[in-house]
Amino acid sequence: MSALVRKNLTCSFWKNIAHGRKSHVSSTHSLLYFCTSTDGQPLSGVSVFDFLLHKHNFSPEVVSKVASVLTRLKNPEESDSILSFLKETGFSNAQLEKIVKYRPRFLSARLDDSIKPKIKIFQDLGLSSDEIAKMISSNPAILHLSANNNIIPSLSVLKGLLGSNHEVGKLLKLSAWFVTSDLEKTMVPNVEFLKSCGIPMERINMLIYNYPRCLLLHPEIIKQSVSKAQELGVDRDSKMFIYAVRIIASMSKETWELKMQAFRNLGFSESDILAMFKKAPSLFSGSMEKIRNVKDYLLATGKISMSCIVKNPMSLACSIENRYKPRLQILEILESRNLIENWPSLGTIFTYTDDKFFKKYIGPYLDEVGEGCITECLVRGKRSA
Structure with a gap:
C-alpha cells in the first residue's frame, strides 16, 4: 500500500472521531499534524492525546500525563475495544482515567486474552459491576497481574482461610490489597x-x-x-x-516510644499507661492533641479524677462537643437543683447512648427543669461541634 493511501486511511479514522468537535479547518490542521512526521513521512499508529481527548473524553490533564509516557497507539481499534468494554462493564470515565494514568501501556493490552478473563473472575465471585469497577480503579495493578499465576492463587488462599467465595467477595469489597499481595x-x-x-x-x-x-x-x-x-x-x-x-x-519503635512519652507528658504514670493499653489498645493510635483536650476538660469538672480516666481509657476518645459538653451541662443543672445527689460514673457518662442517657437523666426531670432549658443545653452542644 502506498504511503499516500496509508496516510489517507489514518486521517479518515481521525476525521470521524473529530467530527462535530472542531471546525473543519482546525480538524484538518490537527489531523495533518497527527498523521505525518515533521519531514512529511507517515507515522505508525495514532496519537494517544487525540484518541483519549476526543474519542473517550478524558480530561486534558490526564491526557497530557498519559501522552508524556505513551505517545502513539499501534492498534487503536484494540485500545478502543478495551475502554468500550470496561465502560459497558460499569466503569466510569473517572475510573478509567485512574487506570490508564496508573500505567498508560494498559492501552496496549489484549482484551480477550488479558482483560476479560480477569473481569470474569471477579464476576464469578458475585461482585457487582460497580464493586468491580471500584475495586480495580482503587488498585489498578490488578489488571497487570497474571490471572493464573497471581489472581487465582491469591483467591484460592483467601477461600481456604475464609471458607467460601461469598466471604472472599465480601473481603475484596473492603480491600483489594489481598489480590495484589503475595499471600503465601x-x-x-x-x-x-x-x-x-x-x-x-x-x-x-x-x-x-x-x-x-x-x-x-x-x-x-x-x-x-x-x-x-x-x-x-x-x-x-x-x-x-x-x-x-x-x-x-x-508503628516503628521510634514512633511507639514517642507515643509513650506523650502519655507521660500528660501526667500518666508507667503503670497508668500500661493499664490503659491493656484495656484500650486502639486509643494509642489516636490524636494526642485530642486526648490531651479531653483529659483536661474532664479533670476541669472537679468530678472526674485521673484514676477514673485510667479505669475508662476509651473516655479519652469521645468528643467534647458532641458527647461531654451537653451531658455535663445537664448534670450540673440537675445537681444545682438538688434533683440528683451524685453524678453518674465516667463509664456511664461516656458509654450511654443518647437515648439511654435521656431516659435516665433527662426524661424524669423535664417538669422540674423545663424542656426549654434541657433543649438549650443539647442544642448548644451540637451547635458548637
Whole structure:
C-alpha cells in the first residue's frame, strides 16, 4: 500500500472521531499534524492525546500525563475495544482515567486474552459491576497481574482461610490489597503464627475484615508485635490482645516510644499507661492533641479524677462537643437543683447512648427543669461541634 493511501486511511479514522468537535479547518490542521512526521513521512499508529481527548473524553490533564509516557497507539481499534468494554462493564470515565494514568501501556493490552478473563473472575465471585469497577480503579495493578499465576492463587488462599467465595467477595469489597499481595509470603505465615499463639480464628478474622493490611505485613513484624504485646502485659487470652498486636505493628519503635512519652507528658504514670493499653489498645493510635483536650476538660469538672480516666481509657476518645459538653451541662443543672445527689460514673457518662442517657437523666426531670432549658443545653452542644 502506498504511503499516500496509508496516510489517507489514518486521517479518515481521525476525521470521524473529530467530527462535530472542531471546525473543519482546525480538524484538518490537527489531523495533518497527527498523521505525518515533521519531514512529511507517515507515522505508525495514532496519537494517544487525540484518541483519549476526543474519542473517550478524558480530561486534558490526564491526557497530557498519559501522552508524556505513551505517545502513539499501534492498534487503536484494540485500545478502543478495551475502554468500550470496561465502560459497558460499569466503569466510569473517572475510573478509567485512574487506570490508564496508573500505567498508560494498559492501552496496549489484549482484551480477550488479558482483560476479560480477569473481569470474569471477579464476576464469578458475585461482585457487582460497580464493586468491580471500584475495586480495580482503587488498585489498578490488578489488571497487570497474571490471572493464573497471581489472581487465582491469591483467591484460592483467601477461600481456604475464609471458607467460601461469598466471604472472599465480601473481603475484596473492603480491600483489594489481598489480590495484589503475595499471600503465601505474608498472610499465610502470619495467620499460622497467630493460631500457634492460641489466638482463635474468629479474632484473626477480625483483623482480616477490619484491618486487612495488618496481616499483609512482613511476618517478622507480626512476631515482634506479639512479643511486645506480651512484654507490655497483655494476656494472649484477652480479646484485646489482637488489637494490641495491630497497634504495635502499625508503628516503628521510634514512633511507639514517642507515643509513650506523650502519655507521660500528660501526667500518666508507667503503670497508668500500661493499664490503659491493656484495656484500650486502639486509643494509642489516636490524636494526642485530642486526648490531651479531653483529659483536661474532664479533670476541669472537679468530678472526674485521673484514676477514673485510667479505669475508662476509651473516655479519652469521645468528643467534647458532641458527647461531654451537653451531658455535663445537664448534670450540673440537675445537681444545682438538688434533683440528683451524685453524678453518674465516667463509664456511664461516656458509654450511654443518647437515648439511654435521656431516659435516665433527662426524661424524669423535664417538669422540674423545663424542656426549654434541657433543649438549650443539647442544642448548644451540637451547635458548637
